[in-house]
Amino acid sequence: MDIARDLADHDAPDRTVVRADIQTGGRGRYGRQWVSEAGNLYMTLLLREDRPLADCAQLSFAAALALYDAIGLPDVALKWPNDVLIGGKKTAGILLEAGGPATAPWILIxxxxxxAHHPPDAPYPATHLAQEAYAHEIDTLCRSVLEGIDRWRGIWHKQGAPSIHAAWLDKAHGRGQDIRVRLSSKEIVGRFETLDADGALVVLDKAGTRHRISAGDVFFA
Structure with missing residues (x-):
């Protein structure tokens, strides 16, 4: 994403795409880093918006829906806040970064x-598309994802966040079930109910208290 950020700072246009065959400084949520070997899809999409920066977090849901559609296998599901699962195993992840003016920001997805492979030592179940009988080439997958982001971004522009949230919830793994959410200083255990208007996770604990969670790691029972 560092190359994409530099391009964003130097006025690269909307929908600029950066792809890598390998990553030596891959980065995830909370600054987690890793090395990524050849054979997988690693890309960053630069988008430019004319709406407040706070609203643009919804593009994470648009990207997740695009990945869901592009993969197209029977057992695909979405995990809050930014993962795609097959059979309950992580297959893809999304990271958003942003910058520029607050009223006309750039967003990196x-x-x-x-x-072709998945990390053997991941702290959660993981899989890869070749193992799940995905039959398309990596370039085909890339094109499908980008086309899907265009489509879901357009829906977000025209219909707003509720339409994106409704579509995401329809494909969410574990909705209505008990989950654990690990925060920086504690864990919350309860039923995954819904998303709020900002896309935060809403969890109902056994005492009847609803928790609005904007960042955390989700684990399923």
Whole structure:
């Protein structure tokens, strides 16, 4: 994403795409870093918006929906806040970064998709597309994802966040079930109910208290 950020700062146009065959400084949420070997899809999409920066977090849901559609396998599901699962195993992840003016920001959507392999030592179940009988070439997957982001971004522009949230919830893994959410200083256990208007996770604990969670790691029972 560093190359894409430099391009954004130097006025690269909307929908600029940066792809890598390997990553030696891959980055995820909370600054987690890793090395990514060849064979998977690693790309960052630069978008420019004319709306407040706070609203642009919804593009994470648009990207997740695009990945869901592009993969197209029967057991695909979405995990809050930014993962795509197959059979409950992580297959893809999304990272958003942003900058520029608060009223006309640029947004980087970084995406990593396990196509040919997945990390053997991941702290959660993981898989890759070749293992799940995905039959398309990596370039085809890339084009499908970008076309899907265009489509879901357009829906967000025309219909707003509720339409994106409704579509995402329809494909969400574990909705209505008990989950654990690990925060920086505690864990919350309860039922995954919905998303709020900003896309935060809403969890109902056994005491009847609803928790609005804007950042955390989700684990399923």
């Amino acid at each position: 970084g995406m990593g998709v396990n196509v």
